[in-house]
Amino acid sequence: MPHPYWRGRLISEKILHIENLVKVYGSGSTAVRALDGVNLEVHSGRFVAVMGSSGSGKSTLLHMIGGLDRPSGGHIHIRGQEITSLSDSQLTLFRRRHLGIIFQSFNLLPMLTAEQNIALPLMLDGRPKREVRARVAELMDICRLTHRADHLPDALSGGEQQRVAIARALMNEPALLLADEPTGNLDSSTAEAILAFLRRLVSDMNKTVVMVTHEPKAAALSDVLVVLRDGCIIERADLDGSGDTAKVIAHYNRDM
Amino acid sequence: MRLFRMLASVVLVATTNLRARWGRALVALIAVMLGVALVAGVTTGYSSARQTILDWNYSWVGQSQVHIQPLPGQTVVDALPQKLADRIGALPGVKQVVTRQKKSLTIPADQFPQGQENQVVDGYGIQVGGEEKVRPSGLRLAAGRLLAPDGGHEVLIEKALSKRLGKGVGDELVIKGFGSNEGKFRIVGVLERPRLGLISRQDLDEVVPDLVMMSQKDLEELWQGFFPMFGPGPIDLDSIDVVLTAASTPAMQEADRRIEELADSGDRDLRLAVRHSQIELAVDRLDQLDRNMRLFRLLSRLVSVVALLTASYIIFTTLGMGMVQRQAELGMLRCVGAGRVQIALSTVAEAVPIAILGTLLGIGLGLGAAKGVTVYYSQFFTRMVVSQQGLFWAGVGGVASVALAVSLPVYLATRVSPLAASRPQSKAMPFSLDLAVGLAGLGLIALSFWLRSTKLPWVQTEFQAALVYMTVGVPVLFLGYFLVAPLVVATVGRAVKYVAALLVWVRPQLVHDQIQTARWRTAATFCALMVGISMLVNLRVHSQSIMKGWELPADMPPGFIFFYPELDRSQLDEVKSLPDVENPLPMMAIWARYRPPDEKGDHSEETHILAGPILEMSKLVTLNFQEIQGGHDGKWAMEEFAKGGAIFATREFAARYNVRAGDVAQFYREHNYRDKAVGLRVVAIVEAPALNMAIDFLNVRDRFSTVASGSVVCSIVDANRVLLQTGVPETQAGPVNLTDPRLTRMLLFDFAKGRTTKDVAEDLDALNSRRLAQGHEGIHYYAGSIQDLLQMISGEFEAVVAILQKIALWAMALASLGVGFAMAANVQSRRRQLAVLRAIGMTRFQLARLVLAEAVTIALIGSLLGIIHGVHLAVNANHFDKHLFGLPTKLTLQPQTMALAIGFAVLCCLVASVLPAMRAGRTNILAALRHV
Numbered sequence A: 001m002p003h004p005y006w007r008g009r010l011i012s013e014k015i016l017h018i019e020n021l022v023k024v025y026g027s028g029s030t031a032v033r034a035l036d037g038v039n040l041e042v043h044s045g046r047f048v049a050v051m052g053s054s055g056s057g058k059s060t061l062l063h064m065i066g067g068l069d070r071p072s073g074g075h076i077h078i079r080g081q082e083i084t085s086l087s088d089s090q091l092t093l094f095r096r097r098h099l100g101i102i103f104q105s106f107n108l109l110p111m112l113t114a115e116q117n118i119a120l121p122l123m124l125d126g127r128p129k130r131e132v133r134a135r136v137a138e139l140m141d142i143c144r145l146t147h148r149a150d151h152l153p154d155a156l157s158g159g160e161q162q163r164v165a166i167a168r169a170l171m172n173e174p175a176l177l178l179a180d181e182p183t184g185n186l187d188s189s190t191a192e193a194i195l196a197f198l199r200r201l202v203s204d205m206n207k208t209v210v211m212v213t214h215e216p217k218a219a220a221l222s223d224v225l226v227v228l229r230d231g232c233i234i235e236r237a238d239l240d241g242s243g244d245t246a247k248v249i250a251h252y253n254r255d256m
Numbered sequence B: 001m002r003l004f005r006m007l008a009s010v011v012l013v014a015t016t017n018l019r020a021r022w023g024r025a026l027v028a029l030i031a032v033m034l035g036v037a038l039v040a041g042v043t044t045g046y047s048s049a050r051q052t053i054l055d056w057n058y059s060w061v062g063q064s065q066v067h068i069q070p071l072p073g074q075t076v077v078d079a080l081p082q083k084l085a086d087r088i089g090a091l092p093g094v095k096q097v098v099t100r101q102k103k104s105l106t107i108p109a110d111q112f113p114q115g116q117e118n119q120v121v122d123g124y125g126i127q128v129g130g131e132e133k134v135r136p137s138g139l140r141l142a143a144g145r146l147l148a149p150d151g152g153h154e155v156l157i158e159k160a161l162s163k164r165l166g167k168g169v170g171d172e173l174v175i176k177g178f179g180s181n182e183g184k185f186r187i188v189g190v191l192e193r194p195r196l197g198l199i200s201r202q203d204l205d206e207v208v209p210d211l212v213m214m215s216q217k218d219l220e221e222l223w224q225g226f227f228p229m230f231g232p233g234p235i236d237l238d239s240i241d242v243v244l245t246a247a248s249t250p251a252m253q254e255a256d257r258r259i260e261e262l263a264d265s266g267d268r269d270l271r272l273a274v275r276h277s278q279i280e281l282a283v284d285r286l287d288q289l290d291r292n293m294r295l296f297r298l299l300s301r302l303v304s305v306v307a308l309l310t311a312s313y314i315i316f317t318t319l320g321m322g323m324v325q326r327q328a329e330l331g332m333l334r335c336v337g338a339g340r341v342q343i344a345l346s347t348v349a350e351a352v353p354i355a356i357l358g359t360l361l362g363i364g365l366g367l368g369a370a371k372g373v374t375v376y377y378s379q380f381f382t383r384m385v386v387s388q389q390g391l392f393w394a395g396v397g398g399v400a401s402v403a404l405a406v407s408l409p410v411y412l413a414t415r416v417s418p419l420a421a422s423r424p425q426s427k428a429m430p431f432s433l434d435l436a437v438g439l440a441g442l443g444l445i446a447l448s449f450w451l452r453s454t455k456l457p458w459v460q461t462e463f464q465a466a467l468v469y470m471t472v473g474v475p476v477l478f479l480g481y482f483l484v485a486p487l488v489v490a491t492v493g494r495a496v497k498y499v500a501a502l503l504v505w506v507r508p509q510l511v512h513d514q515i516q517t518a519r520w521r522t523a524a525t526f527c528a529l530m531v532g533i534s535m536l537v538n539l540r541v542h543s544q545s546i547m548k549g550w551e552l553p554a555d556m557p558p559g560f561i562f563f564y565p566e567l568d569r570s571q572l573d574e575v576k577s578l579p580d581v582e583n584p585l586p587m588m589a590i591w592a593r594y595r596p597p598d599e600k601g602d603h604s605e606e607t608h609i610l611a612g613p614i615l616e617m618s619k620l621v622t623l624n625f626q627e628i629q630g631g632h633d634g635k636w637a638m639e640e641f642a643k644g645g646a647i648f649a650t651r652e653f654a655a656r657y658n659v660r661a662g663d664v665a666q667f668y669r670e671h672n673y674r675d676k677a678v679g680l681r682v683v684a685i686v687e688a689p690a691l692n693m694a695i696d697f698l699n700v701r702d703r704f705s706t707v708a709s710g711s712v713v714c715s716i717v718d719a720n721r722v723l724l725q726t727g728v729p730e731t732q733a734g735p736v737n738l739t740d741p742r743l744t745r746m747l748l749f750d751f752a753k754g755r756t757t758k759d760v761a762e763d764l765d766a767l768n769s770r771r772l773a774q775g776h777e778g779i780h781y782y783a784g785s786i787q788d789l790l791q792m793i794s795g796e797f798e799a800v801v802a803i804l805q806k807i808a809l810w811a812m813a814l815a816s817l818g819v820g821f822a823m824a825a826n827v828q829s830r831r832r833q834l835a836v837l838r839a840i841g842m843t844r845f846q847l848a849r850l851v852l853a854e855a856v857t858i859a860l861i862g863s864l865l866g867i868i869h870g871v872h873l874a875v876n877a878n879h880f881d882k883h884l885f886g887l888p889t890k891l892t893l894q895p896q897t898m899a900l901a902i903g904f905a906v907l908c909c910l911v912a913s914v915l916p917a918m919r920a921g922r923t924n925i926l927a928a929l930r931h932v
């Protein structure tokens, strides 16, 4: 039976539009051009994988999109909203309403239970309790965490912790889900489950995901592969999300 | 509603945080609690001590609004006529007049158990029924009851006397009066005489005779026949107390005026009586008392400020350090959309319960402790008085110290970037930051110097300046030292760590890592230590400085006799001829007030006056001429001095009142004797380092009732002029021959060969027996040697220092709490690192030693800075001693003090780090590595 969200897939909207994005760390002789004129368009319901060697600027790109840091030049539009010109408090509000972010280290608040961790974004937004509770229940169901609701992060396995982190990122029904090496800290079977879960989010619920990864296997599940080198996009390939690793490796190696 | 829910989420984060990190919260709570408790306790102690002194004063002068007593030595009998009391009773606005008589009485030797001699006591004839009203605290019963209105031959005796007599309530007591008068009394009550202030006044007991109280009729009988010309009848009064219908200040001043007007009523007796009496108003007494309590006020202010600062500091390290450790968490909160305000609020929400609970518990604890102290030391405190102002400040201080402590962490928390979630900033602090902060700290230290030396425009008196300094300058100074701390770690830490590593035998490099990369945390840890150490060092250096400042000239006569009341000429001659006394040197030590020419300003402090023959005077104190009138030489000044009407003023006195050589200085004795000042010419300004102190200690009786500002030296004749108020305008009254030094308070002398204080005392007792047999009053004396005196002084300082050291121990307790916590937090936050060390093969024992090495390093640097800070505080204290109390001091640094400080710091750190060290040793490698 199709998920209630499936219809959204029919309308493909331009969610993310990056124009000539530049990020320079430091200045003078020690300046690092982490991003050097990146252009990218992402449509809704797409699963984008960002690859590149270490230091190529992947995390930097993700931080810019997530509004965690400010670019040195260029523009980022998310759902038509230009975010580089937003003030700090506007950015915070924007993150709270429209973005979900997942990190390699799960970064749960250790003193809050799984349920409370998940509820946090909506609580911070001051949503009514009933709404929050309903949404948490729904997400815990989706992420198969119901039996772990009252556990503290310490008592959860790595995979469970990451699922809590994903549930938390999904709480606000984000337009865009950003993930920086979400499976980096997990063993391969758990990683596969998480990746499959992300894939389902995109396929079944029409979420849009931008994921940084080193794993060709992970990238193979995506719809779009973006390869970065020295802060520039050197490859942008459409995949079919079939999990064909060889194709990814081929694309990746072509430019290396 | 929505806003409320947004707040609720913030509170959720805060409360779960508090619950999860309850140890940290508990430490902060205890810190606030102890700090507030100290403030509440100290202020309550202060007001209780004040009340005690008030009670003590009241036991002498009562709760009457106007107290009248004769000026000593002014008339033959030192008494007021009954007529005066009657006239005052008839004045408008007067509700009641209560009179009291006082006469010397003798309790014969056979009344004592055995081997004792006749004892002279002060006999008071009281107005039964009235006395209880005006002087209730003078009649505190230890046993029995008060005098019955119609019961004759009843007597109340003092507890100490009762002990010596071995007699109590219900026993009979024979008391002798004038000549062969004698009466048999029944002891109906034993009186408790309140002790004065914090220090036991055993020596005062020896000077002030025991007292017995009886009805006025009985006392009159015992003194029957003393004035044969008057026949039987009422004897004269020792004091008159007046209770007014209205107790306001204007009413008292009005009564004062009316009483003085009685002098103009045409009645000669009344005129003499009024002119020769001193009229004291209750308001003036309170005023005086508050001035006398200044030292206590300053101390309690200092202790309060330091306690709160320390508490604030511990909260800063506990909560603030937590904030730093939680960077990733805070960053994550920012990522999921928590605004800066929300972050700030959640941090504040953590502090609020700590502030409120800690303050409330602290006030309870402080009051409880104060109650305990007043009960346990009931001989020093008549009762506990809660200072409302003190409680207010304790409350405000508790909350403010928490606010101060969390303000920086809160600010830093809001500055945390969401990026911290993915990349916790663990980059080392650059040395330039240490340098900048350290320079700011030095700036603050300089500012505190400036605050001490600059007279702020709105500050009027030295005392206010001192209070301002305690409240503003001291925190600035502490803050300065706190800020300098990281710089000190960065610069001297390198050297110190080798010492520490050597001590516990670990590789210096490992210690280095901790000390250098975590300079700030290290600095934070030892700052707590520094506070404790500096208090300790400050106290010791300060007390030693005072002791050192009081150096006696080498040829000061070794023996002294102090008389109270003062001796007249004939009595003095008898004492001078005692067989064991050689080279007798009569001296006078009194205090008076200086009246500025314009009558304005704060001229309520007393000036000590030491009087004696000028040549001998230089034996007592070293006098160096600074400025002489008209540019004459020292010989001229000495001649002028001997001629009379001239004084030498000390430099402090001259500076305090802006007086120069050649000026005429006006002195008066009592609060409201505006027209009875004596003008004396300042012929020279001298430097006499130990003079104030010497007079202060020789002037036993007035010790606790005066606060001196500078001192002057003059001849005995001139001192008597001031004492007797026969100055300008010259009073017509009294048979006072000013060329004849009538009154002497002190005799300095050399012991006859091989003789001691005991022999001189025996001489004096024999003299008293002779005098009593002849119907004269006995001489009250206190004989001793300078050696005794020095011992007494050091004893007193030790008593004060002991009390202060208890306070320092509180500070140390607070500080070690902070150290312990910081050490534990250090280990906790480095569990991962320690686990890695374990994983690569370090044994538990080695790990524990590593933690200990850090403790020792922290202790060494902490005590180094603590010692510097402590000496700095002591220099400040010495400054105020000199400017406020005229005490000479000499900065004295003893190696023992330094050794003690270092030893204590090391001990404190070792004890504080034992638990963390054990914990580090037990670190579970897997758990630590798993936990991110």
Ligand SMILES: Nc1ncnc2c1ncn2[C@@H]1O[C@H](COP(=O)(O)OP(=O)(O)OP(=O)(O)O)[C@@H](O)[C@H]1O
Residues within 6 Å of the ligand: A025, A026, A032, A033, A034, A052, A053, A054, A055, A056, A057, A058, A059, A060, A061
């Ligand atoms: N805060 C910073 N200051 C200076 N340079 C930085 C900073 N953050 C990143 N860089 C530099 O920018 C470049 C891109 O860094 P980024 O973290 O985006 O790489 P990455 O592609 O995520 O690498 P990895 O796969 O190792 O995570 C690197 O050269 C890095 O050294």
Ligand SMILES: [Mg+2]
Residues within 6 Å of the ligand: A058, A059, A060
């Ligand atoms: Mg990266």
